[in-house]
Amino acid sequence: MKDDFYVGWSDEVPKSYASSAKVFFTVALLAMIGIGILYVNNQKGYIDSVYEYGSLQEYSGYLVKDPIWGLRVEEKGIIKTIPLVGFGKMGPDWTLSKMMETHDLKEGTMVTLRGMVFHYQGKYWMELTEKENSLVSAGSQTMLVRDIRMTGYKELSGEIVDPKCFFGVMNPADKAIHRSCAIRCISGGMPPLLAIREGGKFVDYYFLHGAEMESIAQEILPFVGIPIKVQGEVATYDDWKSIVVDVNDIALANSSNVGSSNLAYSICQ
Missing domain, CATH: 2.40.50 (OB fold (Dihydrolipoamide Acetyltransferase, E2P))
Structure with a gap:
């Protein structure tokens, strides 16, 4: 049997070449579509902020x-x-x-x-x-006297976020992908906020501060954007909550106390 021979400048492509090319490009196209669908479906979803x-x-x-x-x-x-x-x-x-x-x-x-x-x-x-x-x-x-309710001592697990980005200015605005920017925002004076997640959804929020309502923003920077555990007295102000935090008692989730560790963090430029 004589093999087909083809050079690029000839007028016609042998049928064997054309058939193989169609199969190759069809398979390649389907593979790319499949990879694209898998990639999109495995992306982190956006919140509706x-x-x-x-x-x-x-x-x-x-x-x-x-x-x-x-x-x-x-x-x-x-x-x-x-x-x-x-x-x-x-x-x-x-x-x-x-x-x-x-x-x-x-x-x-x-x-x-x-x-x-x-x-x-x-x-x-x-x-x-x-x-x-x-x-x-x-x-x-x-304003008349404001009703501030103390609701007791709690242990909470969550992630420290910068609320400006988290509540709408950027999306997504949590976890490692946003960590450096959140650190920069909190360094600039944004109040640190502990976001509580259950079943993959955010369900509650607590402002973090010291016992005298002082800011602890600079002290908690190493813990921004990572799963942590905190404990302290909780108060409710209208539709918001806060928790008094001793930075030395903050622990990484599923880890031992790390309040005095030299946990590294980056600052976005």
Whole structure:
């Protein structure tokens, strides 16, 4: 039997060559489609957080400080706190201090603030996008006594996240993929938040602070974005919770106490 012979510049491709090429390209195409489907199905899913970028919104409420700076509002008879963050990777402290200097504000003052909003699971946050110009108005009315409930001692397992990215500005915003950015945000003044996950879903959140409500942001940086265990007294502020943490008692999940270890962490540039 005579073998087919083919050179690239000839007019016709022998049938044996054409048939083999069709089989090869069909198999290769199906393989690529199959690999693509497997790759997509094994990707980490996104949470349905929302960042209303470019849309400045106004909210009126009482300015509160604990467990972090926020705007205490009432919606349909329900009291909620909208936590505040600064522009970029900054907490709200600098912006609020400027507002207080120029407008004689204090905790409990009724104010109207303007900024970009982000939210997840019905929890809203506001970025003071225009910095000190985010203050629209301030009234003379002050807040009545706030109901803060102590709910006892708890041991919790979760992951420390930076809430600005987590609640909408970036997605995904947890685990190792976001760790360096979360460290940078918390270093800039974002309040560290312990996110609790059950069955693959986030179900609860706790602000972390020291016994005198002081920030422990710098001390907990080595533990950001990894599974940990914490313990301490829990308090409820409207629709948010906080836990008093001794950094030396923080432990890696499924590991021994590592509070004094030199656990390495990176800072995103």
